[in-house]
Amino acid sequence: MAFFKKKKEQLDISQLELPKHIGIIMDGNGRWAKKRNLPRSAGHNAGGKTFRKITRYCSDIGIKYLTVYAFSTENWKRPKAEIDALMKLFKDYLEEALKDFKDDSIVVRFIGDKTPFDDELKALMIENEEGSKDRDGMVLNIAMNYGSRDEIVRCVKNIAMGVKNNEINIDSIDEKLISDNLYTANQPDPDLIIRPSGEYRISNFLLWQSAYTEFVIMNKLWPDFDTSDLDEAIKIFNNRNRRFGGI
Numbered sequence: 001m002a003f004f005k006k007k008k009e010q011l012d013i014s015q016l017e018l019p020k021h022i023g024i025i026m027d028g029n030g031r032w033a034k035k036r037n038l039p040r041s042a043g044h045n046a047g048g049k050t051f052r053k054i055t056r057y058c059s060d061i062g063i064k065y066l067t068v069y070a071f072s073t074e075n076w077k078r079p080k081a082e083i084d085a086l087m088k089l090f091k092d093y094l095e096e097a098l099k100d101f102k103d104d105s106i107v108v109r110f111i112g113d114k115t116p117f118d119d120e121l122k123a124l125m126i127e128n129e130e131g132s133k134d135r136d137g138m139v140l141n142i143a144m145n146y147g148s149r150d151e152i153v154r155c156v157k158n159i160a161m162g163v164k165n166n167e168i169n170i171d172s173i174d175e176k177l178i179s180d181n182l183y184t185a186n187q188p189d190p191d192l193i194i195r196p197s198g199e200y201r202i203s204n205f206l207l208w209q210s211a212y213t214e215f216v217i218m219n220k221l222w223p224d225f226d227t228s229d230l231d232e233a234i235k236i237f238n239n240r241n242r243r244f245g246g247i
């Protein structure tokens with residue numbers, strides 16, 4: 001039996017409290033590829049497989065909202081070849097989603113500014129949103145060209161415009177109005193944000209929304225992340241004592 005590698009046992013999460021909204025910073029694709037002497041794009045392809053698996057799993061176990069960070073407003077700094085590979089990956093996934101996921105219950109939404117994407121990708125994003133908007137299952141927010149600071153700037157501009165046009169009274173500006181002017185309007189704040197790859201930072205993800213989110217940093221690289229790691233994160237979340245400023 002010495003040569004038999006035991007698969008990590010899946011936890012029984014049926015007795016645990018499920019977070020309503022999970023955020024995932026899908027990080028570590030590049031390092032995963034580097035370790036294998038592969039191009040970074042191979043890491044992104046592997047990360048894409050993990051994304052499909054984890055999305056399906058979250059929907060199956062009854063998570064109501066899942067927000068995945070796929071491409072940040074800062075990721076445009078990367079070499080063109082890497083960006084091209086990522087855009088191709090996004091297109092492949094969205095084409096597949098249109099064809100194969102017709103009977104799915106998942107509602108697909110994009111958070112972030114679609115403007116810089118090419119017309120083909122933009123059309124696929126809109127088609128996926130339109131085609132899934134009347135479904136009743138998990139809401140999947142895919143953060144693409146998303147940056148929380150950019151989101152907050154947009155929100156401030158919208159509200160300022162409303163004030164200028166006498167549609168918004170300054171005294172009515174409150175936390176709810178700000179939340180309502182973010183991409184995640186009408187959604188609960190994330191209860192849990194998971195960051196694989198061991199980095200202890202938020203990298204411009206859901207800054208406003210994560211005021212009281214529980215963070216779980218995991219050492220696995222995203223392509224190696226498995227459903228058992230998600231269970232583990234939910235278990236850690238269950239052991240946290242959330243006080244929201246109270247006692």
Ligand code: IPE
Nearest residue numbers: 026027028029030031070071
């Ligand atoms: C995350 O993996 C994917 C994107 C940011 C698009 P990385 O590409 O950041 O992987 P590392 O952090 O370099 O390992």
Ligand code: IPE
Nearest residue numbers: 025026027069070071072203
């Ligand atoms: C955050 O990861 C963005 C995504 C996972 C899409 P990065 O790899 O871009 O973050 P930094 O540069 O390590 O902070």
Ligand code: MG
Nearest residue numbers: 027028029030
């Ligand atoms: Mg990274």
